[in-house]
Amino acid sequence: MTRVLLLGGTTEAGRMARALADAGVDAVYSYAGRTEAPVAQPLPVRVGGFGGVAGLVAYLRAEGISHVIDATHPFAAQMSRNAVEGCAAAGVALIALEREPWQAGEGDRWTHVPDLAGAVAALGEAPRWVFLAIGRQNLSAFAGAPQHHYLLRLVDPPTDPLPLPRAEAVIARGPFDVAGDRALLKDHRIEVIVAKNAGGAGAEAKLVAARELGLPVVLIDRPLVPERRVARTLGEVMAWLDG
Structure with missing residues (x-):
């Protein structure tokens, strides 16, 4: 049975939350808690950290999470590193919904x-x-x-x-x-x-x-995170969930 943890806090995460809700996917949206008035989401929301890798693993197991979507900010590197390690330890599938970095053009x-x-x-x-x-x-x-x-x-x-x-x-x-x-x-x-x-x-x-x-x-430049599966679009993530 599919149950998704969406690590959010970005515009892309908000769109991902809407796509999951519209598809009827059982999912939880997680905010880091750094913004005082986060945007309302169409999914159940949890706020705050997990307590490192061990805390994340415990949460994944306790909540029966089968898939994690890391749609955090590209500079939230610690959370992304924890997600890679925690999902591996808990045997949970992980994908990152990651923006393309900006590229300089003429005149920049x-x-x-x-x-x-x-x-x-x-x-x-x-x-x-x-x-x-x-x-x-x-x-x-x-x-x-x-x-x-x-x-x-x-x-x-x-x-x-x-x-x-x-x-x-x-x-x-x-x-x-x-x-x-x-x-x-x-x-x-x-x-x-x-x-x-x-x-x-x-x-x-x-x-x-x-x-x-x-x-x-x-x-x-963006900080380095361990190798993981990366998607650039919502469609790629939804196809991954259905696979």
């Missing part, structure tokens, strides 16, 4: 860096106006470069003081459009963008706006 001025430290170094010593489009989890990595002026775009208002002395937060939830992002960059006199190579359409507008304005982008 991208600098690829392997991690957050590389992004900090790429900004240089001279003060700059930076659109720091990386979410709230990794802001402290830039505390070592306090000379820059940072614009942050966050889903939820910060509840604690920001770890950056010169920072302003805009509260907004994607998807975003090019016209809005172009205006945002111009209004805040942004000189460079720092972003994670998340892929997908929901956050791509800032890259198109940067191209139009001739702005450089520091793009953080």
Whole structure:
């Protein structure tokens, strides 16, 4: 009997949840719990971590999970690693619904860096106006470069003081459009963008706006995860479930 655990928190996960619900699949949607007001889903929802690999294995067995769909953010690497290890230990089938990474096109001025430290170094010593489009989890990595002026775009208002002395937060939830992002960059006199190579359409507008304005982008490459089966579309995942 098929029972699915959908690891979510992304636009693709929301679409996957709708596809599972419409098909009448017995499934549970799991949120990490980092967003204060997550989008409502058409499936039963659980919120919070599992307690590492051991906790995930225990959950899979207790809930009778037969299939796991990892539709987490491409930078939620720890959860993806745990999913690979936990599903193997529990004998549960696993597939990742993963976005294609963004690829530079004509007119793009991208600098690829392997991690957050590389992004900090790429900004240089001279003060700059930076659109720091990386979410709230990794802001402290830039505390070592306090000379820059940072614009942050966050889903939820910060509840604690920001770890950056010169920072302003805009509260907004994607998807975003090019016209809005172009205006945002111009209004805040942004000189460079720092972003994670998340892929997908929901956050791509800032890259198109940067191209139009001739702005450089520091793009953080995706972290490595163990080898696993990967799907690019909902149809591929549904066919896998039926197989």
